[in-house]
Amino acid sequence: MKKLLVLTALLAGTGMVQAATLTQKNISLEQANQLASAAVQACMAKNYQVSVTVVDRAGIVKAVQRTDNAGPHTVKASEMKAFTALSTKNASGKVMDAAQNNAGAQNMRDVPGFLLLAGGLPLKAGDEVIGAIGIGGAPGGNLDEACAQQAIDNVKL
Numbered sequence: 001m002k003k004l005l006v007l008t009a010l011l012a013g014t015g016m017v018q019a020a021t022l023t024q025k026n027i028s029l030e031q032a033n034q035l036a037s038a039a040v041q042a043c044m045a046k047n048y049q050v051s052v053t054v055v056d057r058a059g060i061v062k063a064v065q066r067t068d069n070a071g072p073h074t075v076k077a078s079e080m081k082a083f084t085a086l087s088t089k090n091a092s093g094k095v096m097d098a099a100q101n102n103a104g105a106q107n108m109r110d111v112p113g114f115l116l117l118a119g120g121l122p123l124k125a126g127d128e129v130i131g132a133i134g135i136g137g138a139p140g141g142n143l144d145e146a147c148a149q150q151a152i153d154n155v156k157l
Contacts, residue, residue, distance in 0.1 A: 026057045032054040039065075055132050087113075121145065
């Protein structure tokens with residue numbers, strides 16, 4: 001009888017693990033590289049020297065590209081903008097606006113890994129966020145964001 005109870009408990013536990021398994025979409029390496037290339041092209045067409053970072057749904061860097069004359073600070077800035085957009089599921093510029101205009105959100109600037117500047121956009125497959133892109137180096141975050149949006153518009157996710 002004792003063995004039967006143990007076996008039943010083990011089988012029940014196994015069923016719970018299977019029921020808790022998630023299936024989630026994520027950006028592929030191919031898509032990340034295509035986005036990074038498209039973003040670099042969009043910025044270079046306007047003579048912006050930038051770095052582009054694409055992160056997956058977990059915030060892990062999937063692709064990075066840096067133009068030849070982009071400042072060294074742009075690499076980390078692009079990563080942090082992408083992470084901010086991914087974490088909040090919102091454009092990093094909107095997160096910046098919220099932190100500046102909403103007293104309850106002002107401390108968002110203290111979240112490790114966040115950069116409250118425009119230039120980061122979440123990447124979606126339908127309504128599901130599957131990653132994010134961040135750009136740093138154009139002469140304004142709004143210009144970084146415009147290049148990111150152009151890349152998203154040109155690459156099928």
